[in-house]
Amino acid sequence: MKILDWYILKKFLGTFVFIMIMLLSITIVVDLSEKIDSFVDNHAPVKAVVFDFYVYFIPYITSLIGPFFVLVTVIFFTSQLASRSEIIAILNSGTSFYRFLYPYFIGATIFAVLFYVGNNYAVPYANKKRIEFEHKYVSKPPEGMRYSFHRTVSPGTIIYMDGYKPSDATGGKFSIDKFKDGKLVYKLRSEKIEWDKKTKRWKVLNYYIREIDEVNGDKISSGTQLDTAYSFKPEDFTFTESLKEVMTSPELKDYIKYMYKSGQPDIEFYEVELYRRTSSSFSIYLMTLIGVSVASRKVRGGLGWHIVLGIGLSAVYEVIMKFSVTFSTNASLPPVLGVWIPNIIYAGLAIYLIRKAPK
16 A cells, blocks of 8 residues: 555544544433433433443444444545645546545445444344343333234244233233144143243143044143143244344344244344345445545535535435335335345445546
8 A cells, every 4th residue: 555545544544533433422412311311210320321321322323323424534534635635636646536546445344344243243232231221221111011912933833822921921812723734733722821930831821722633533631731842932022123133143144034934924124134234334335435526526615515415415325225124114125125225326326426526
């Protein structure tokens, strides 16, 4: 690398740290102002607020708006270079605009790798700690909350629970239906099911079982308690959007496979999260190219105009992402396409802006 490359790369990395500290400080202050009442009402210790929440909140919010950080960073220091006519001097020295992009590409690669590793491994761990704190001091889940649902737990096996309570893993009106070749072969009905933490087994209370055999006749049995080891566990019935946020990508992939195998609904939400982690990392390159193309031209209004334009582009990116993800989770658009549509559109925008950039 030449001296010029090191100069731009150091500007890139140093400005990113400065922008990140500034924007994170503002974000934390805003978030604290929203949650301060909950912290006080739930007697959250100051030490816990700092080290058990905001230490883990920082990776979460950085991952969420990281591409925006990079775009603002590139626009900020590139606009300064343009205002001081440094870019004109670089191009007049015989350096092509595409060669000028070389240190930007290296910087984008550094951030893309960091965000990829963070999104797939570090951030889920931080989210787990952050959400645990929020459940304890901010938004405590109602202890009496109950759910009723049907769920396929294995091919041909469907369970039903009425009023399942996650806090103690108990449910009423529990039933199991097993099918073979499209025909019902096993039926269990019970008044209640509960999880025994000591034995790690389910207890089925006041049950009635009917085993259907067209050749030998039906077999019927009943009893007051049945201890059995079903394939499903309480953690399989986690009714929270945050579940996908606390799993690393390997764990998320395994869980998606399990959901497909057991025929569970809402798989799209988990697939969107999995694909988003890679898509977000790749968008670092697009934001870098767009930022340098926009800010490399010396215009009236300078830095202010460039920053406004950058914020506008970031906002439009998020709007497109919301729309495409909504079509993936509520319509028939494949999740991988829904997540990558904003990148596809902005890749075209980046190519157009690069071609129009001063050379």
